[in-house]
Amino acid sequence: MSRRLELRQVSKSIGDVDVLAGITVHAEPGEFVSILGPSGAGKSTIFRLLTGGLEGHDGGIDFDGRPLADARRPFAFMPQHDALMPWRTVIDNTALGLEVQGMSRKAARDKVAPLFGEFGLAGFEQKYPAQLSGGMRQRAALLRTVVQDRAMLLLDEPFGALDALTRTGMQRWLQTMWDRHRWTVLLITHDVREAVFLSDRIYVLSGRPARVLREVAISLPRPRKDLASPEASAIEADILDTLLDPQPAQRT
Amino acid sequence: MSQSFSAAPRIVVLFAKVGPALLSVGTLVLAWELYARISGISPTTLPAPSRVLAQAIQQRQALFDNTVPTISATLAGFACSLAVAFILSVLIDFFKPLRRALFPVFITSQTLPLVAIAPLVVLWFGFGLTPKIMLVALVTFFPMLVALVQGYESTDRDISALLSSMGASRMRIFVLARLPSSLPYFFAGLRISITYAVVGAIFAEYAGAAKGLGIYMLNAKNNFRPDLVLAAVLVSALLTLALFAATVLIQRAAMPWERLDAARKS
Ligand SMILES: Nc1ncnc2c1ncn2[C@@H]1O[C@H](COP(=O)(O)OP(=O)(O)O)[C@@H](O)[C@H]1O
Ligand SMILES: [Mg+2]
Numbered sequence: 420m421s422r423r424l425e426l427r428q429v430s431k432s433i434g435d436v437d438v439l440a441g442i443t444v445h446a447e448p449g450e451f452v453s454i455l456g457p458s459g460a461g462k463s464t465i466f467r468l469l470t471g472g473l474e475g476h477d478g479g480i481d482f483d484g485r486p487l488a489d490a491r492r493p494f495a496f497m498p499q500h501d502a503l504m505p506w507r508t509v510i511d512n513t514a515l516g517l518e519v520q521g522m523s524r525k526a527a528r529d530k531v532a533p534l535f536g537e538f539g540l541a542g543f544e545q546k547y548p549a550q551l552s553g554g555m556r557q558r559a560a561l562l563r564t565v566v567q568d569r570a571m572l573l574l575d576e577p578f579g580a581l582d583a584l585t586r587t588g589m590q591r592w593l594q595t596m597w598d599r600h601r602w603t604v605l606l607i608t609h610d611v612r613e614a615v616f617l618s619d620r621i622y623v624l625s626g627r628p629a630r631v632l633r634e635v636a637i638s639l640p641r642p643r644k645d646l647a648s649p650e651a652s653a654i655e656a657d658i659l660d661t662l663l664d665p666q667p668a669q670r671t
Numbered sequence: 672m673s674q675s676f677s678a679a680p681r682i683v684v685l686f687a688k689v690g691p692a693l694l695s696v697g698t699l700v701l702a703w704e705l706y707a708r709i710s711g712i713s714p715t716t717l718p719a720p721s722r723v724l725a726q727a728i729q730q731r732q733a734l735f736d737n738t739v740p741t742i743s744a745t746l747a748g749f750a751c752s753l754a755v756a757f758i759l760s761v762l763i764d765f766f767k768p769l770r771r772a773l774f775p776v777f778i779t780s781q782t783l784p785l786v787a788i789a790p791l792v793v794l795w796f797g798f799g800l801t802p803k804i805m806l807v808a809l810v811t812f813f814p815m816l817v818a819l820v821q822g823y824e825s826t827d828r829d830i831s832a833l834l835s836s837m838g839a840s841r842m843r844i845f846v847l848a849r850l851p852s853s854l855p856y857f858f859a860g861l862r863i864s865i866t867y868a869v870v871g872a873i874f875a876e877y878a879g880a881a882k883g884l885g886i887y888m889l890n891a892k893n894n895f896r897p898d899l900v901l902a903a904v905l906v907s908a909l910l911t912l913a914l915f916a917a918t919v920l921i922q923r924a925a926m927p928w929e930r931l932d933a934a935r936k937s
Contacts (some may be wrong), residue, residue: 444860470836496836504927506851519837519847549931583770 420486423490423571423603425447427477431464433625438464440628446571446605448449451597453606453614456624457662461666462607464629465570470496471619495569499576499607501560503548509536509559510544516567531566538562554585561593571603578613586644590616598642611658615651616643623661632660680744718898727902734906737887742910744800744872744883748807749865756812764849765841770820777813785810785871789878803875803883810871811864818860822853855929858922865914873907884910 424444431438438461446452456462467473469480469487473607480488495516501510513577514536522530535541538558544636548556557577577593578586590613595606597617608614615637625634635658639650700720704714714722727734763770781824787804796802826849834844876885884903891899923930 467832471833472832472835492838494836496833499830500827502833504830504848505849506854506926515686515834515847516837519834519839519843547928547931549928602908637697671818 422446423450423483424480424605425479425481425483426465428481429465429468429476429480431461431468431476433473433475438466439476440630442624442629442631444622446603446615448603451604451619453474453608453618453621455608455611455614455621455658455662456629457510457626458609460624460626461629462573462609462624466496466575466607467541468495469573483493487660493570494573494575495564495567495571497564497575497577498559499579501548501556503563505548508545508547509540509551511568512548513540513559513563515614517519520567531562534562534566537596544547546566550671551669552585553581555580557589558592560628565600565602566583574606576602576609576666586610586613593617594642598616610647611662612651613657615639615655616646621658623658633658686865709749714893714898716897718901723898723901724761726898730899730902734902735886737884737903738883738906738910740880740883741869741872741876741885741907742802744875745807745868745910745914747800748804748872749868750810751804752812752868753815754866755808756815756819756894760823761845763816763820764823764845765844769925777779777816781811781813783809785927787876792877798881800877803872803880806875807868807871810867814864814867815857815860818856819853822856823849825856827853854926858918858926861918861922862915865918869907869911869914 422445426442429442432441442465444452444454444465454465464473468476480487482493487493489652501615503509504515507515510528510531511524513531514522516526517527517530518524532544535544538561540555540558540562543551543555543559548559551559561574561577562644564574578589581589594617605619606614619636621635621637622631623632625632625633637654639648643651704720706724707714707717713903718726759773763773785806788809789802790803792802796805823845828849830852831844832849839847873884873885876883876887878885880886884907888900888903891897891903
């Protein structure tokens with residue numbers, strides 16, 4: 420089976436700023452992969468390249484074994500801030516992607532409505548985003564993402580703006596959902612514990628210009644309940660060392 | 672949302688909002704009334720508010736007949752101005768260089784003194800509705816255009832990025848994101864422009880008209896009837912307030928989510 424997504428030595432400069440310096444990253448079908456790196460490293464830039472928000476780069480990007488340019492919109496993207504439209508009700512926000520795909524508003528609503536229970540949003544269909552809690556907003560944004568039925572999910576720091584308790588709850592909930600649906604996921608985060616808890620593999624990026632410092636496979640058994648198990652803590656400490664090491668060049 | 676607020680009777684809430692304004696206006700009117708009575712100043716120089724009100728009631732038919740053309744001119748001029756501002760704002764949003772080409776012209780148009788322009792426009796277009804529409808449009812068009820263009824620009828970049836990742840065309844992004852994002856700016860512009868619009872219409876009538884509050888004021892002034900001038904001023908103030916209130920109501924109906932946002936931020 421060919422890889423779902425593969426980036427080979429992808430480099431990108433914006434203006435005269437080098438943002439990505441030879442990123443090599445891949446994801447297998449059904450795999451949960453995280454990209455971990457400091458703020459401003461260039462993580463969101465990778466997603467902008469993948470979703471067409473930025474044009475032009477060096478290196479190759481393949482999807483299902485063929486150049487990404489030949490693939491038809493294979494990604495469902497969740498931007499860094501939830502990007503819910505304040506003027507749309509929750510159900511119309513979650514149905515947005517289907518509407519853009521050409522479905523009528525009625526058909527799109529009928530398709531998302533049955534999923535509200537699973538996403539903990541039952542009863543909030545006709546509310547506006549301003550009436551939701553932070554965690555519910557993220558679940559609505561995630562529902563809007565997965566309902567598009569794309570081959571792969573791109574999640575940009577989905578829980579970055581949440582308080583610690585809500586974030587932990589959302590991480591557990593996302594793991595349960597992923598176990599059930601086995602989406603192919605590329606997750607961006609700067610939270611080491613979150614990456615260890617959720618991922619099959621983690622790429623650790625340097626600061627700008629971003630390079631891959633390390634690739635870490637997480638073989639902890641699933642479902643993972645204990646965030647503070649000795650094994651998980653050891654991996655976490657190890658990755659933190661890499662991120663905080665002032666001379667990443669000495670590592671291999 | 673605040674529960675304590677909605678629990679209070681509506682009338683109390685309403686009074687808490689408009690009470691201070693009523694109080695300050697009331698104090699002013701009272702001081703004026705007292706001054707006019709005590710100082711013994713001639714009513715042909717400064718009539719007391721009670722006299723203005725009495726005259727307004729007595730002349731209500733004439734005032735009404737002259738208010739209707741002013742309302743028509745205001746609304747017709749404002750509608751034209753809105754339509755043109757909207758079309759141009761869309762063109763500018765899709766073709767940015769247009770902005771640099773057109774804005775200097777419009778900014779210059781805003782610096783023209785109405786006193787000089789109004790008689791000229793009447794001279795060119797006669798005493799009918801056309802010159803009034805043009806003057807109302809002149810004073811309201813640019814504020815509305817700026818409000819709309821700024822409103823489009825205020826669109827959340829993440830929302831645009833999201834829509835284009837979904838495969839939305841530029842036109843689709845405009846309709847789904849940029850247009851709704853401009854609504855708060857649009858209504859802010861509307862509230863300001865509608866007050867300019869009334870002033871613009873009265874100015875145009877003042878420069879020449881068969882009927883209208885502007886020409887009514889001019890005639891009253893020439894007949895040494897400041898009480899009637901002020902009665903017409905009162906009517907135009909009430910007209911402006913009513914139009915302002917109408918925009919607030921329309922905004923509430925058009926943007927039901929806005930008050931939730933405000934409640935969340937406070
Ligand atoms: N439009 C732009 N112009 C110039 N520099 C940019 C632009 N967009 C992003 N950058 C730079 O690229 C770097 C990476 O941005 P980003 O991918 O958003 O980082 P991250 O998501 O890792 O926090 C930032 O340090 C920023 O300075
Ligand atoms: Mg980012």
